[in-house]
Amino acid sequence: MRKSADSFCRSAVLYFIFIWFGLMFFTPNLLVLLASFLTKDPVWFLRLPLNLQNYAALGDGVLLHTILKSFGLATCTTLFCLLFGYPFTYFIARMGKDARAVLLMLIIVPFWTNSLIRNYALIAVLSDNGLINTFLLKTGLIREPVKLLYTNFAVFVGMAYTLVPFMILPVYAVLEKIDRSLVEAAADLGATPVDIFFKIVVPLSVPGIVAGCIMVFLPALTLFYVSDILGGADVSVLGSVIRDKFMVSRDWPVGAAISIALTLFMLFLLHLYFKSGNTVEQERQLW
Amino acid sequence: MVTKLLKALYVIGMYFFLYIPLIVTIIFSFNDAGTAEHWNGFTTKWYVALFRDQSLIKAAFRSLLLAAMAATTSTVVGTIIAIALHRYRFIGQRVVFGSLSVIMMSPEIIQGISLVMVFVILGVPLGFVTVLLSHTVFCFPFVTMTVLARLKGFNRNLVEAAADLGATDVSIVQKILIPLVLPAVFAGWLMSFTLSIDDVIISFFVSGKNYEILPLKIYSMVRTGIQPDVNALCAAMFFATFAVVLLSYRLVRKK
Numbered sequence: 001m002r003k004s005a006d007s008f009c010r011s012a013v014l015y016f017i018f019i020w021f022g023l024m025f026f027t028p029n030l031l032v033l034l035a036s037f038l039t040k041d042p043v044w045f046l047r048l049p050l051n052l053q054n055y056a057a058l059g060d061g062v063l064l065h066t067i068l069k070s071f072g073l074a075t076c077t078t079l080f081c082l083l084f085g086y087p088f089t090y091f092i093a094r095m096g097k098d099a100r101a102v103l104l105m106l107i108i109v110p111f112w113t114n115s116l117i118r119n120y121a122l123i124a125v126l127s128d129n130g131l132i133n134t135f136l137l138k139t140g141l142i143r144e145p146v147k148l149l150y151t152n153f154a155v156f157v158g159m160a161y162t163l164v165p166f167m168i169l170p171v172y173a174v175l176e177k178i179d180r181s182l183v184e185a186a187a188d189l190g191a192t193p194v195d196i197f198f199k200i201v202v203p204l205s206v207p208g209i210v211a212g213c214i215m216v217f218l219p220a221l222t223l224f225y226v227s228d229i230l231g232g233a234d235v236s237v238l239g240s241v242i243r244d245k246f247m248v249s250r251d252w253p254v255g256a257a258i259s260i261a262l263t264l265f266m267l268f269l270l271h272l273y274f275k276s277g278n279t280v281e282q283e284r285q286l287w
Numbered sequence: 288m289v290t291k292l293l294k295a296l297y298v299i300g301m302y303f304f305l306y307i308p309l310i311v312t313i314i315f316s317f318n319d320a321g322t323a324e325h326w327n328g329f330t331t332k333w334y335v336a337l338f339r340d341q342s343l344i345k346a347a348f349r350s351l352l353l354a355a356m357a358a359t360t361s362t363v364v365g366t367i368i369a370i371a372l373h374r375y376r377f378i379g380q381r382v383v384f385g386s387l388s389v390i391m392m393s394p395e396i397i398q399g400i401s402l403v404m405v406f407v408i409l410g411v412p413l414g415f416v417t418v419l420l421s422h423t424v425f426c427f428p429f430v431t432m433t434v435l436a437r438l439k440g441f442n443r444n445l446v447e448a449a450a451d452l453g454a455t456d457v458s459i460v461q462k463i464l465i466p467l468v469l470p471a472v473f474a475g476w477l478m479s480f481t482l483s484i485d486d487v488i489i490s491f492f493v494s495g496k497n498y499e500i501l502p503l504k505i506y507s508m509v510r511t512g513i514q515p516d517v518n519a520l521c522a523a524m525f526f527a528t529f530a531v532v533l534l535s536y537r538l539v540r541k542k
Contacts, residue, residue, distance in 0.1 A: 006456040013371045017383065020364065024424045025386050028401035035404065045407070088301045091294055105536055110305045113528045114485060116502065117521045119510040121308035124315060124518075131311055161308070214392070222394040226486055229509055239396045239488075246400050246492070256404075259397050270392055 029263075035256035045252045054257035063241065063254075070238040073152070074220035077159040081167035081216045082209065089168045090201065093175040104172070111165035119158045119229045126154050126230070154230040155237065159220045166219070167212035174208030175201070210276040214269045221262070238262065300484070309525055311432060316518035333519035340516070350484055350501035357422035358479035364423060365479075366472055370464055372431070373438040374446075374456075387428040398425055399492035406493065413495025421493045422483045429482065430475030437471035438464070446458025477535075 036054050041047040057063060092103050110118060120133050125131045126148040135146040148154055178201065202209075222239035235241060238258065245255030316334070320327030337343065372380065389400070402421045403413070411417055449459050487502045494503060508517050 009456045010375060013367060014375065014377055017368055017371055019381070020368075021386055024402075024420070025390065028398075028405045031404050031408070032397070032401045032528060049478060072322065084301065088298060091298055101536075105532060106302060107305065109525075109532050112481065112485075112532055113309070114502065114505065114524050116487060116505050116509050117524050118309065118515060120442065121312040121521055124311040125308045131307070161304070164305075218392070218394050222396045223488075224396070226525050228506075239394070242396055243491075246403070252404070255400065259400060262394065263397055266392060266394065266397075267389070270388065273392075 015034045030255045032259050032263075033168055035252050036260045038253050040251050040253050042250070045250065054253040055261075057254050058257060058261060061259075066235055066241055067238060067258075069152075069188060069236050070221050070241075073156060073159065073236055076156055077220040078161060078167075078213050078216045080156075081164045082213060083169040085164050085212070086171055086209070089171045090175060091174055091195070107165055111169070114225075115162050116225060116229070118162060119226055122154070122158055122161060122230060123149060126157065143188050149230065150232040152231065152234075152236050153226050154232075158226040158230040159223065162223065162226060163216045163219055166215040170211040170215060171208040174205045178204050207277045210273055211278055214273055218266060218269065309521070312518050313522040313525065316515070316522040318515070318518075333515045334523070336516045339521045342499070343501075343520075345397065346501045346504040348497050349499070353418060353422070353500055354480045354484040357419055357426060357483040358476045360419065360423045361426035361479040361483075362430050362472055362476045365427035365475055366434050366468065368427070369431045369468070370460060372435060374460075374464075381506055386475065387431055390425065390428045391432070395425070395486070395488040396492075400487040402489070403492040414498045417493045417495070418490055418498060418500070421489050422479075422486065425486070425489060426479035426482050429478050430472070433475040433478065434468045434471045437468050441467060450452035 035046055037050045037052070038046045039049060039051060039053075058067065092100060094102065123130070127133070128145040128147065128149070130149070132148060133142075137145065176187045182200055182204075183196055186200055191199070221237070222242075224237050224239035224243050227235065227237040227240055231237070233243075241254050242258050242262075245251045245258065307479065317329050317331065318326055319332075320332040368383070371377075372383065398421070402417070402424065405411075406413060445463060446459055449463060453464070459529050487506055490500055491505055491506070494500065506521065508514065508520070
């Protein structure tokens with residue numbers, strides 16, 4: 001009696017898991033894969049015949065240009081977040097316990113603030129009569145306001161501003177765990193602070209660096225609202241292209257092909273992520 | 288000495304970068320002129336306008352309700368999956384693990400379009416149900432991983448002893464596993480709540496025209512450029528977040 005109740009429980013749960021993943025994970029993703037090989041239809045969105053045209057469209061002039069531009073923007077954003085976020089996190093991680101708690105909280109507050117609101121707030125800094133232009137005009141460095149808002153530069157600032165906590169937090173998680181006695185031993189043996197930083201701290205924090213770079217790079221390719229709020233007329237974010245293919249031009253197949261290419265790229269990054277010594281466990285803690 | 292000063296300047300500079308835009312916007316939310324150009328005297332009229340905006344208040348309540356429901360469904364689904372992954376060995380277990388990490392890493396836009404395609408093809412009308420389902424899909428892996436982490440550190444002998452003494456699966460789950468994972472379940476719920484209430488991109492695709500939640504309402508407001516009542520909204524959201532973070536810090540530190 002007991003055994004049969006147990007095995008019923010087991011199969012019920014396992015069926016639930018298979019149905020849930022099947023319906024909510026595999027079906028949607030396989031549908032995107034399938035759609036990427038179909039043909040656009042004005043009424044039903046998709047129809048036969050199967051073809052490879054949609055992938056060929058990725059190499060097409062305008063689209064290729066936007067893809068390259070978006071990758072360029074994501075690379076700049078990631079580099080900025082790494083170069084400015086890493087040393088910052090390193091200094092914080094070496095402070096006393098109480099100072100660390102407060103400083104970390106001050107990073108988390110903007111991180112938790114709605115990201116649309118944070119990008120909107122940047123308008124007050126970047127606009128023609130915003131903080132930067134007012135400052136430059138008052139100090140006499142410029143005579144005419146520099147156009148910052150609604151440019152690619154503004155999108156870059158928005159991405160960096162939105163995503164820098166995604167670099168800081170995983171790096172901090174790794175730096176905090178580094179055994180301090182290693183650093184002290186090196187210092188006792190005559191290593192300079194620069195040596196310690198580059199030969200001990202940086203190599204030990206590679207998993208955090210890789211995690212942070214991925215957490216910055218992927219969203220920097222796809223957060224279309226940053227470009228909507230701060231960008232100009234020309235599209236510079238891959239996410240905007242995907243959105244427009246689905247919501248504006250109703251070209252599901254090409255939209256799906258771009259998504260599949262992006263998914264493959266993500267799987268490659270995920271591979272790097274695990275190869276660099278991260279675990280699924282840490283993936284959860286990133287958030 | 289000089290390097291110390293540079294270090295301090297750099298750290299302060301980074302905080303400047305994080306806070307200046309928010310501070311400037313908050314200051315101008317009290318500006319009577321309604322723009323950032325010049326200061327025209329203190330006012331709270333933009334806040335009054337904000338709290339009189341019925342559609343905004345409605346969207347905010349809708350969002351809170353949705354986030355609470357999505358967090359609850361994700362917690363139920365996520366916890367069941369975590370306990371099953373811990374207790375059972377089954378075919379496809381590795382695939383389930385792999386899928387969890389893919390969902391957590393996937394750009395939201397890919398989840399958004401793939402789900403909207405399924406809903407459109409199956410003829411499910413876009414609205415509350417589709418948003419709730421979609422939010423559950425992107426939140427539950429975080430619950431599963433949080434609960435699994437808690438289960439990992441616990442002594443399996445406890446369960447074996449219970450089984451030897453005649454406990455059924457149901458009573459093992461009820462009397463041992465659930466009490467054990469409860470803190471992780473709460474943490475997972477909170478995480479799902481914040482993920483759900485902040486989501487713009489997935490909701491943008493799956494919400495349809497008649498179901499407007501707060502992030503999408505804000506999205507349509509901020510796209511039109513500077514508006515004095517949006518400055519006020521910005522300030523209100525910032526202080527709400529600050530209060531929540533402060534509160535959760537207090538709670539964590541007390542433990």
